[in-house]
Amino acid sequence: xxxxxxxxxxxASEIHLKRALGPFSLIMIGIGEIIGAGIFVIAGNAAAEHxxxxxxxxxxxxxxxxxxxxxxxxxxxxxxxxxxxSYTYAYATMGRFMAWFIGWNMVLEYLVSAAGVAAGWSxxxxxxxxxxxxxxxxxxANAPLAGTGFQHLHVTGDIMNLPAVVLIAGLSAFLIxxxxxxxxxxxxxxxxKVGIVLLVIxxxxxxxxxxxxxxxxxxxxxxxxxFGISGIFAASGMIFFAYIGFEAVSVAAQEAKNPRRDLPIGxxxxxxxxxxxxxxxxxxxxxxTDWRTLDVPDPVSFAVSKxxxxxWLVPWIDVGAIAGLASVAFISLYGQSRxxxxxxxxxxxxxxxxxxxxxxxxxxxxxxVTSGIAxxxxxxxxxxxxxxxxxxxxxxxxxxxxxxxxxxxxxxxxARRQFRxxxxxxxxxxxxxxxxxxxxxxxxxxxxxxxRLVIWTAIGLVIFAVYGFWHAAPSKWTVANEE
Numbered sequence: 001x002x003x004x005x006x007x008x009x010x011x012a013s014e015i016h017l018k019r020a021l022g023p024f025s026l027i028m029i030g031i032g033e034i035i036g037a038g039i040f041v042i043a044g045n046a047a048a049e050h051x052x053x054x055x056x057x058x059x060x061x062x063x064x065x066x067x068x069x070x071x072x073x074x075x076x077x078x079x080x081x082x083x084x085x086s087y088t089y090a091y092a093t094m095g096r097f098m099a100w101f102i103g104w105n106m107v108l109e110y111l112v113s114a115a116g117v118a119a120g121w122s123x124x125x126x127x128x129x130x131x132x133x134x135x136x137x138x139x140x141a142n143a144p145l146a147g148t149g150f151q152h153l154h155v156t157g158d159i160m161n162l163p164a165v166v167l168i169a170g171l172s173a174f175l176i177x178x179x180x181x182x183x184x185x186x187x188x189x190x191x192x193k194v195g196i197v198l199l200v201i202x203x204x205x206x207x208x209x210x211x212x213x214x215x216x217x218x219x220x221x222x223x224x225x226x227f228g229i230s231g232i233f234a235a236s237g238m239i240f241f242a243y244i245g246f247e248a249v250s251v252a253a254q255e256a257k258n259p260r261r262d263l264p265i266g267x268x269x270x271x272x273x274x275x276x277x278x279x280x281x282x283x284x285x286x287x288x289t290d291w292r293t294l295d296v297p298d299p300v301s302f303a304v305s306k307x308x309x310x311x312w313l314v315p316w317i318d319v320g321a322i323a324g325l326a327s328v329a330f331i332s333l334y335g336q337s338r339x340x341x342x343x344x345x346x347x348x349x350x351x352x353x354x355x356x357x358x359x360x361x362x363x364x365x366x367x368x369v370t371s372g373i374a375x376x377x378x379x380x381x382x383x384x385x386x387x388x389x390x391x392x393x394x395x396x397x398x399x400x401x402x403x404x405x406x407x408x409x410x411x412x413x414x415a416r417r418q419f420r421x422x423x424x425x426x427x428x429x430x431x432x433x434x435x436x437x438x439x440x441x442x443x444x445x446x447x448x449x450x451x452r453l454v455i456w457t458a459i460g461l462v463i464f465a466v467y468g469f470w471h472a473a474p475s476k477w478t479v480a481n482e483e
Contacts, residue, residue, distance in 0.1 A: 021255050021257060021262070022256075022257050022258075023261075023262045023265045023266060023269070024187075026249050026256060026266025026267075026270075027249075027265070027266050027269040027273070028187045028190045028191075028270075029249050029266065029270070029334075030245065030246045030249045030266055030267060030269070030271065030274075031190050031194065031270045031274060032187075032189065032190045032245075032327035032328065032331045033244070033245025033246070033332065033335075034242070034243055034245040034246055034271070034274040035190075035193055035194065035274055035277070035324050035327075035328075036117060036245075036324045036325050036327070036328035038239065038242020038243070038244075038278070039197065039242065039277065039281055039300075040298070040300055040320075040324060040325070041120070041299065042239060043059075043242070043278070043281060043282055043285055043299065044295060044299020044300070044302070044303075045294070045295050046235040046238045047235070047282070047285065047286050047294050048291060048292055048293065048294040048295035049226075049295055050226070050227065050231040050232075050235040050238070051232050051235035052215065052216070052217065052218040052227060052231070052286070052291050052292075053212075053213040053214075053215075053216045053217075053286040053291055054218075054231070054235075055232075055239070055282050055286065056282045056283060057232050058232050058236040058239050059236075059239055059275070059278045059279050059282055060279070061232070061233070061236040062236045062237075062239040062240040062242070062243055063243065063271075063278070063279075065236075065240060065431070065435070065438070066240065066243040066246065066271060066275075067268075067271060068402070068427050068428075068430045068431035069247075069398045069401065069431045069435065070246055070247075070267050070268055071268070071421045071427050072401045072404075072421065072427065072431055073086075073246070073247050073249075073267050073401055074264035074267045074419050074421075075264075075405055075417055075419055075420060075421050075424075076089045076401060076404065076405065077259065077260075077263035077264060077267065078259075078260045078263060078264055078417060078418040078420075079408070079416065079418075080092055086398070086400050086401045087102050087103035087106055087339055087342060087343065087397075089400070089401050089404045090400045090401075090404060091346065092404070093403075093407040094403075094404065095474060096346075096348075096472045096473065096474055097464075098400065099346075100343075100348055100460065100464045100468050100472070101396075101460070102396060102397055103339060103342075103343050103348065104456075104457070104460035104463075104464075105392070105393035105396045105397060105456070105457075105460075106335075106336075106339050107339075107393070108390055108392065108394070108456065109335075109393045109394040109397060110335040110336035111332070111333075111336045111370055111374055112377065112386055112393075113244070113328070113332045113386075113390045114168065114328075114329045114332035114336065114374045114378075115164075115168070115373075115374045115375075115377035115378040116377075116386030116390065117325050117328045117329045117332065118161075118164035118165075118167050118168050118325075118329045118374070118378040119161055119164045119378050119381070119382060119386060121163070121167055121325040121326055121329065122141055122142075122161050122162075122163040122164045123141075124298070124321045124322050124325060125163045125167075125322055126141050126163065127298070127318060128315070128318045128319065131314075131315050131318060136163070138158065139159045140158075140159055140161075141161060141162065141163055142158040142161060142382075143156065143158065143161050143379070143380055143382040144157070144158050144160060144380060145380055145381055145382065146382050160380070161378055161379050161380075162379075164378035165375050165378060165379050167326060167329060167378075168329065168333065168374050168375045169371070169375060171329060171333055172333060172367055172368075172371035175334055175337065175362065175371075176357065176360060176362055176367050177362075189323045189324075189326055189327035189330070190327055192319070193321070193324035193327065194277070196317055196320025196323075197281065197320065198277075199316065200281065200313065200317065201277070201281060201284055203310055203313060204287075204307075204310065205280075205283070207287075207288045207309070208283060208284060208287030208288055209287060209288070210287075212286060212287050212288065212289060212290060213286060213287055217232070218231070233441075234441070237438050237441045237442065240438050242278070243271070243274065243275075244390070244394050245270075245328065246267050246270050246271045246274075247267070247397070247398075249263060249266040249267045249270065260418040260419075264418075264419040281300075284303070285299060285303050288303055288304070288306065288307055289302075289303045289306045298318075298321070301314050301317045301321075333367070333370060333371060333374060336370045337362075337363050337366045337367040337370050340353045340363070340366040340369075340370060341353060341363040341366050346472055346473070347468065347471035347472035347473060348464070348467070348468040348471070348472045349467070349468070350467070352365045352366075353365060353366040353369070391442055391449070392439065392449055392453045395435045395436075395439045395442070396439075398431065398435040399431075399432055399436060399439075401431075402428045402429070402431035402432045402435065403428070403432055405424060405428040406424075406428045406429070409424060409425075
């Protein structure tokens with residue numbers, strides 16, 4: 001790893017993105033990406049199908065696993081303050097092939113996630129219109145394809161998911177205008193949904209009935225993951241993906257005012273805040289109604305509607321869900337455009353993806369391309385099909401970052417680490433093991449996930465062989481400063 005001690009002239013001479021983000025904006029980015037479908041949808045399903053009231057423990061387990069990964073992200077972000085997140089970190093520690101492999105799988109996490117969340121947002125939007133006595137044509141609010149997996153896709157007769165298309169197009173316009181304006185817009189959405197979540201917690205806690213929390217750990221019904229201890233772990237596997245997003249803070253490295261100080265604050269701050277909110281929401285959801293009934297598309301609204309004194313809160317919850325899902329889609333599009341920017345800057349993709357707008361100082365061409373692909377996917381595919389593609393890419397990125405921390409502790413022990421993990425030889429391997437366990441569980445519960453990963457990887461290898469191999473440098477300097 002001798003090349004780590006030599007500066008990269010390309011990085012030193014490039015046109016930099018505008019540094020406009022402080023700690024508060026970075027925490028808002030993290031919260032904006034984390035709080036979304038997880039707190040408004042997944043929690044109810046995990047309780048009803050796997051863990052019952054013990055879903056609270058599932059949130060704790062998933063939060064601990066993400067905390068390990070978050071610490072690794074924070075150390076890397078303080079060492080390597082550049083855009084690209086786990087892609088850049090893999091490039092610094094494992095070379096260009098692993099960098100491409102991780103970057104290509106991050107497309108699943110950000111681009112496909114943006115499309116999937118937009119498709120889910122459409123349902124809440126139409127529901128809110130219905131609350132106000134307005135109707136929206138079903139043929140223009142649903143995907144023309146449906147099915148539980150690619151092999152079961154069939155034509156529905158609907159035209160397209162128009163609300164999802166409009167959402168992505170509108171969010172993309174904010175991204176192109178500039179990161180400062182984008183951060184303000186995202187901050188408004190984040191404050192809205194966090195405010196609604198706090199209202200649900202504050203007004204819902206007095207109505208929690210201990211009888212609804214019994215039995216706290218329902219006995220196992222036979223199959224693995226159907227309640228009992230295995231149900232807690234199965235639910236934690238689902239809920240783990242509700243935490244996806246804190247690493248989006250590290251994508252903003254080159255737009256942070258003081259990245260070595262502010263990025264760890266943004267990553268760990270957003271993760272801690274969201275974990276606390278998740279745990280309180282789990283208590284409220286399972287404590288104000290029968291947890292067996294929570295397997296519905298809108299468990300928060302459903303549970304609150306069962307309390308006559310709280311029915312006034314239901315429309316506001318729908319508003320919070322709409323803002324929450326919109327901000328997740330927003331940050332996903334932001335992250336994807338910045339990852340493509342970094343990959344193009346390093347030679348893995350054509351230079352157009354790293355072109356900076358002269359007025360707005362944003363990677364506008366990359367934003368156009370990624371938004372166009374997301375619009376097409378959101379218009380055609382349903383939420384469940386898109387969601388299946390997200391998880392594996394995220395887990396691979398987490399594993400790469402945790403392993404990279406170990407590698408750099410060996411190869412660059414004196415590199416400057418403004419944030420340094422305590423007990424790194426425990427934290428980093430623990431992060432690898434937890435993420436690997438989640439990945440194996442995903443393959444066991446959904447064998448099609450492995451086949452889709454193989455197909456996606458094959459497509460990426462072709463692109464790498466045709467373009468990236470010939471244009472990207474074998475390795476990259478990122479940590480020249482030593483302590």
